[in-house]
Amino acid sequence: MKQFMNDRETLVTEAIDGLLRTAGGRLARLDGYPHIKVVVRTDWDRAKVALVSGGGSGHEPSHAGFVGQGMLTAAVCGDVFASPSVDAVLAGILAVTGKAGCLLIVKNYTGDRLNFGLAAERARAFGLKVAMVIVDDDVALPDLPQARGVAGTLFVHKIAGALAEAGADLDTIAAAAQGVIKGAISIGMSLDTCTVPGSPKEDRIGQGKAELGLGIHGEAGVEQVDFSGARAAIQMVAARLAPHMGKGDHVALLNNLGSTTPLEMSLLAEELARSPIAPQIKALIGPAPLMTSLDMHGFSLSLLPLDEDRARLLAAPVAPMPGPAACPWGRWRCGPCPTGWRRSSLCLRPIRRGGR
Amino acid sequence: MKQFMNDRETLVTEAIDGLLRTAGGRLARLDGYPHIKVVVRTDWDRAKVALVSGGGSGHEPSHAGFVGQGMLTAAVCGDVFASPSVDAVLAGILAVTGKAGCLLIVKNYTGDRLNFGLAAERARAFGLKVAMVIVDDDVALPDLPQARGVAGTLFVHKIAGALAEAGADLDTIAAAAQGVIKGAISIGMSLDTCTVPGSPKEDRIGQGKAELGLGIHGEAGVEQVDFSGARAAIQMVAARLAPHMGKGDHVALLNNLGSTTPLEMSLLAEELARSPIAPQIKALIGPAPLMTSLDMHGFSLSLLPLDEDRARLLAAPVAPMPGPAACPWGRWRCGPCPTGWRRSSLCLRPIRRGGR
Numbered sequence: 213m214k215q216f217m218n219d220r221e222t223l224v225t226e227a228i229d230g231l232l233r234t235a236g237g238r239l240a241r242l243d244g245y246p247h248i249k250v251v252v253r254t255d256w257d258r259a260k261v262a263l264v265s266g267g268g269s270g271h272e273p274s275h276a277g278f279v280g281q282g283m284l285t286a287a288v289c290g291d292v293f294a295s296p297s298v299d300a301v302l303a304g305i306l307a308v309t310g311k312a313g314c315l316l317i318v319k320n321y322t323g324d325r326l327n328f329g330l331a332a333e334r335a336r337a338f339g340l341k342v343a344m345v346i347v348d349d350d351v352a353l354p355d356l357p358q359a360r361g362v363a364g365t366l367f368v369h370k371i372a373g374a375l376a377e378a379g380a381d382l383d384t385i386a387a388a389a390q391g392v393i394k395g396a397i398s399i400g401m402s403l404d405t406c407t408v409p410g411s412p413k414e415d416r417i418g419q420g421k422a423e424l425g426l427g428i429h430g431e432a433g434v435e436q437v438d439f440s441g442a443r444a445a446i447q448m449v450a451a452r453l454a455p456h457m458g459k460g461d462h463v464a465l466l467n468n469l470g471s472t473t474p475l476e477m478s479l480l481a482e483e484l485a486r487s488p489i490a491p492q493i494k495a496l497i498g499p500a501p502l503m504t505s506l507d508m509h510g511f512s513l514s515l516l517p518l519d520e521d522r523a524r525l526l527a528a529p530v531a532p533m534p535g536p537a538a539c540p541w542g543r544w545r546c547g548p549c550p551t552g553w554r555r556s557s558l559c560l561r562p563i564r565r566g567g568r
Numbered sequence: 569m570k571q572f573m574n575d576r577e578t579l580v581t582e583a584i585d586g587l588l589r590t591a592g593g594r595l596a597r598l599d600g601y602p603h604i605k606v607v608v609r610t611d612w613d614r615a616k617v618a619l620v621s622g623g624g625s626g627h628e629p630s631h632a633g634f635v636g637q638g639m640l641t642a643a644v645c646g647d648v649f650a651s652p653s654v655d656a657v658l659a660g661i662l663a664v665t666g667k668a669g670c671l672l673i674v675k676n677y678t679g680d681r682l683n684f685g686l687a688a689e690r691a692r693a694f695g696l697k698v699a700m701v702i703v704d705d706d707v708a709l710p711d712l713p714q715a716r717g718v719a720g721t722l723f724v725h726k727i728a729g730a731l732a733e734a735g736a737d738l739d740t741i742a743a744a745a746q747g748v749i750k751g752a753i754s755i756g757m758s759l760d761t762c763t764v765p766g767s768p769k770e771d772r773i774g775q776g777k778a779e780l781g782l783g784i785h786g787e788a789g790v791e792q793v794d795f796s797g798a799r800a801a802i803q804m805v806a807a808r809l810a811p812h813m814g815k816g817d818h819v820a821l822l823n824n825l826g827s828t829t830p831l832e833m834s835l836l837a838e839e840l841a842r843s844p845i846a847p848q849i850k851a852l853i854g855p856a857p858l859m860t861s862l863d864m865h866g867f868s869l870s871l872l873p874l875d876e877d878r879a880r881l882l883a884a885p886v887a888p889m890p891g892p893a894a895c896p897w898g899r900w901r902c903g904p905c906p907t908g909w910r911r912s913s914l915c916l917r918p919i920r921r922g923g924r
Binding site for chain 1: 571572573574575580582583584585586587589590593625626628629633648660727758760765775776778784795797798799801819826827828829830831832833834835836837838839841851852853854855857859860862863865867879882883884885886887893894
């Protein structure tokens with residue numbers, strides 16, 4: 213498969229540098245390439261609780277694209293679909309965590325749980341307050357003891373991010389995040405698999421078929437279903453989510469898994485409004501590419517019970533996303549890597565403008 | 569090809585309704601389906617100059633997605649890759665134009681030129697001040713007497729939009745738009761063609777090849793070139809633009825033509841910063857899907873000479889784009905259609921909150 217890259221080995225680091233270059237000075241990274249790929253806010257105030265998330269790349273804008281005001285403090289990026297190392301996560305934690313502590317928001321995959329968990333242990337040995345939550349919103353595999361973390365992770369980022377921005381303490385934020393995780397449910401549907409850079413595309417889903425309950429790393433869906441259009445697709449997805457919904461209001465998150473066109477995504481939003489679960493949906497995030505799976509032609513729908521607090525936090529302002537306004541480009545800073553990768557000192561310096 | 573739609577005939581109207589539903593009340597449409605597909609701002613102040621643009625659908629978020637603060641007042645949407653009718657354009661003009669007048673921003677295609685032009689004539693017969701500009705930024709076909717309008721159209725929308733929002737008069741805005749058109753240049757490159765809904769996908773671009781200078785409606789590129797990665801791709805595109813660049817600073821617009829992943833787009837931005845034309849680029853719009861061609865796996869690069877005025881106008885705030893913040897959904901208004909489609913009166917009422 214042809215892709216706009218130079219080399220699979222440098223795809224993620226070059227893409228991160230491009231992201232930094234186009235972030236108008238809001239973002240920086242630690243000086244630890246190629247092993248340590250950590251994107252941080254430049255305007256970070258260590259008096260607040262830091263939010264660190266991440267995982268394999270290929271889900272953009274998650275996670276580096278959500279570093280900024282009201283969302284993440286740092287994103288630790290692995291290679292495509294590969295967990296970042298313990299060292300990388302530790303570097304991220306050390307770079308942004310002050311006395312207020314740090315919350316790690318981790319999707320429920322073995323590698324991520326292990327590496328973020330070990331990094332948390334090591335950070336605590338440095339005397340830092342570190343809490344960790346595991347997101348497991350995917351309802352596709354009801355019998356799996358450990359459900360996967362997918363697009364519902366964004367609910368956690370957004371709500372914890374708004375709380376951290378407002379100055380809430382670590383216990384409050386961790387409890388809110390845990391509450392969100394308890395309530396968040398997601399499922400995806402796709403018409404085609406994703407193209408992993410450097411690998412041939414798998415031709416798994418036949419004509420007239422769709423996969424329901426797929427994973428965001430190209431994992432096969434729970435089942436192949438007949439595909440007869442957008443209306444039936446939303447109804448099928450809604451039917452899988454409905455048994456997990458409580459009574460009361462919900463917020464929905466309509467996620468583009470990659471290459472679904474905006475026309476299709478808008479149409480799916482319209483069908484969602486006509487679906488049996490619509491009366492319970494009071495607010496929407498998207499439709500937009502939020503937790504993608506490279507170029508997958510699919511979507512996912514996530515739901516979260518909504519109360520006044522959550523509604524306020526979910527609507528709170530966030531750092532600007534790329535859109536039709538111009539921003540200056542080309543300048544970003546490479547901060548010292550606190551775990552000493554390519555640097556000798558374990559400096560713990562905050563990465564911020566005019567930093568000490 | 570499988571797509572998330574119900575019926576080709578209703579694809580665009582259902583997608584527009586979905587867009588309205590997810591715009592948090594900022595957008596409405598005229599009551600003229602299926603022939604009149606006009607999206608308007610709900611917060612519009614007719615004391616200001618109205619900006620009306622549009623054309624065939626399939627380029628989302630252009631144009632309906634750019635209706636709002638600091639951009640368009642109304643978007644007149646045709647079917648996929650088909651010009652809207654004269655009636656539809658006239659309805660759009662009449663719905664939003666007050667004494668300050670209206671600027672039509674039209675991409676240089678025969679159907680659009682004709683239909684927007686005739687609608688302008690008819691609107692003038694109603695006593696309205698209407699000016700029209702034709703965007704022809706594509707440099708792919710140097711010998712063509714009429715260059716195509718592609719992603720550089722966004723420069724015109726953004727600069728005219730910021731001026732209109734600030735209360736500039738029609739002559740000033742039209743002159744600024746004309747100046748932008750004179751300076752804007754664009755070219756695209758794609759690794760695959762787009763999938764037109766309901767039609768089989770054309771398999772035109774072979775392995776190891778890319779098309780340079782393609783159109784945004786699936787028109788074949790000016791030539792097929794060897795594709796050897798992102799660096800060479802940007803260098804080739806930059807080399808085509810360079811002879812058309814004057815001296816001095818420029819703003820770049822890096823546009824995702826559809827299904828290029830955010831990883832690839834960020835990497836292309838990084839390569840742009842390493843390209844020979846980089847020293848002249850002082851600001852960037854994107855990378856983002858701005859003027860897409862359905863699901864085309866490609867990008868385009870546009871350039872515009874930059875001065876202080878343009879820099880300020882290009883950085884001016886715009887209405888929020890879909891991102892990670894939640895907004896209430898489900899409510900939007902259907903305004904009366906001023907050309908009387910499905911309505912008996914030619915009412916000329918402004919489509920605004922609490923309107924007369």
